[in-house]
Amino acid sequence: MNAKSNEMPWKLTSPTAVFTLILVAFTLFLGLRAHLDPFGAAKAFGLSLVSPEDAGWLHVKGGRDLGIGLALLALVVTRQRLASGLFVLASVLMPVTDALTVVSHGASLGFALSVHGSAAVYCVALAAALLKRPSKATDRTPAHA
Numbered sequence: 766m767n768a769k770s771n772e773m774p775w776k777l778t779s780p781t782a783v784f785t786l787i788l789v790a791f792t793l794f795l796g797l798r799a800h801l802d803p804f805g806a807a808k809a810f811g812l813s814l815v816s817p818e819d820a821g822w823l824h825v826k827g828g829r830d831l832g833i834g835l836a837l838l839a840l841v842v843t844r845q846r847l848a849s850g851l852f853v854l855a856s857v858l859m860p861v862t863d864a865l866t867v868v869s870h871g872a873s874l875g876f877a878l879s880v881h882g883s884a885a886v887y888c889v890a891l892a893a894a895l896l897k898r899p900s901k902a903t904d905r906t907p908a909h910a
Contacts, residue, residue, distance in 0.1 A: 775846040781894050785841050785849055788891060792834035799827025811867030811876055833859075850895030853888050860884035 775782060798806045803820035806827070807813055814820055833856065840849040864881035868874055 775844040782841060784891050789834050789838045792830050796827045796830030796834060799823045811872040812870055846895055850892050854892035857885050857888045
């Protein structure tokens with residue numbers, strides 16, 4: 766293990782950590798909502814449930830969202846900024862796929878872009894910020910602290 770001696774931890778109060786924690790909270794909210802209110806969650810997602818038996822796919826999505834949220838939370842809590850950035854960047858595929866799915870099942874393009882497109886843009890912007898070399902003033906702790 767040859768860690769750079771001048772590397773300093775990612776501060777949880779930094780803008781990138783805060784915006785990552787907002788993404789974590791929203792992802793956990795989506796996961797919980799899928800289990801607690803599947804009909805409302807499906808409507809907000811852009812698809813409709815015809816019967817309670819149709820909620821199975823939404824429980825799968827809810828489990829995915831909970832797992833993703835908890836995994837990202839673990840990366841933030843352990844101050845893994847680069848890994849968080851790579852994780853968020855790789856996760857952009859999900860809202861893009863979600864947008865294509867809802868459009869192909871009857872949702873308007875405007876709806877898909879406003880819901881899922883905005884999530885993809887948020888993730889791309891956040892990943893870019895996380896993968897950018899942090900400034901000492903905002904994302905790192907002073908070496909003598």
